[in-house]
Amino acid sequence: MKNYLHTEIQDNILLVKLNRPEKRNAINDELILGIEEVFANIPAEIGCAIIYGEGKHFSAGLDLSSLTERDAVQGLHHSRMWHRALDRVQFGTVPVIAVLHGACVGGGLELASACHIRVAETSTFYALPEGQRGIFVGGGASVRVPKLIGLARMTDMMLTGRVYPADEGMAIGLSQYVVEEGAGLAKGIELAKKVASNAGMTNYALMHILPRIVDSGQDQGLMMESLTAAIAQDAPEAKARLREFLDGKAKKVGEA
């Protein structure tokens, strides 16, 4: 794990690097278990995490060399292991920003789609080659990717092997940002600092409650929203921030 995943702390930001460039950061069991462990044990002082890849690509997805060895039951457990690990990323203690470049394909896209913000360098390309490999997604793509781009686009990606370049990927919702080649990490850190400066309850609600509201019916969703709004505004930190604005001491919208 230590070789395939490199972690570093900068102020209150956790940087997690996929470090298997010789295999294009293809994700084997050791790597996915490493991701689970890192995101299950984020130090309390961390306010935001960034995940990115060493070498020419973010990730070539599942390590295909391991696939041939599994029977159906082992395949089921393997897929559930990915679900567990990527749930740790999506529903952990801090928001996670994926900084992408080169291939973001198959399980690499599944990992990226478990993150809360995606920043893509211009070299990024997205694909779900599972269709062409004769398999199916198993790391959560069928749940997370349609939420980003819609059912029809994911179906097309898998049926036809369509590859989306960075700019088109942003246009359809695969990333929220596109930046110049080599500028991804700096952009990720800039965003992470903003994320980490939010009130804890706001980030918690965005990570843990908003996705549940989206998955629920309108009536339940509105009730969950009201409860969340009530809890958030009750916190001393929220009251202090509102007071700061009313006293003219807080930044206006759009001020740097």
Ligand code: 1HE
């Ligand atoms: C790999 C993998 C891999 C590279 N598993 N070993 N993912 C895919 O179907 C994508 C397969 N990979 C590619 O299409 C290309 O490798 C890339 C476009 C990502 C990069 O191309 P390139 O020219 O930079 O690298 P390369 O020469 O193809 O690969 C370098 C080495 O990495 C080579 O090994 P080597 O020992 O010959 O040097 C490749 O075999 C190896 N490599 N990708 C294993 N994926 C939870 S379910 C998720 C299901 C999926 O993710 S399916 C999609 C899998």
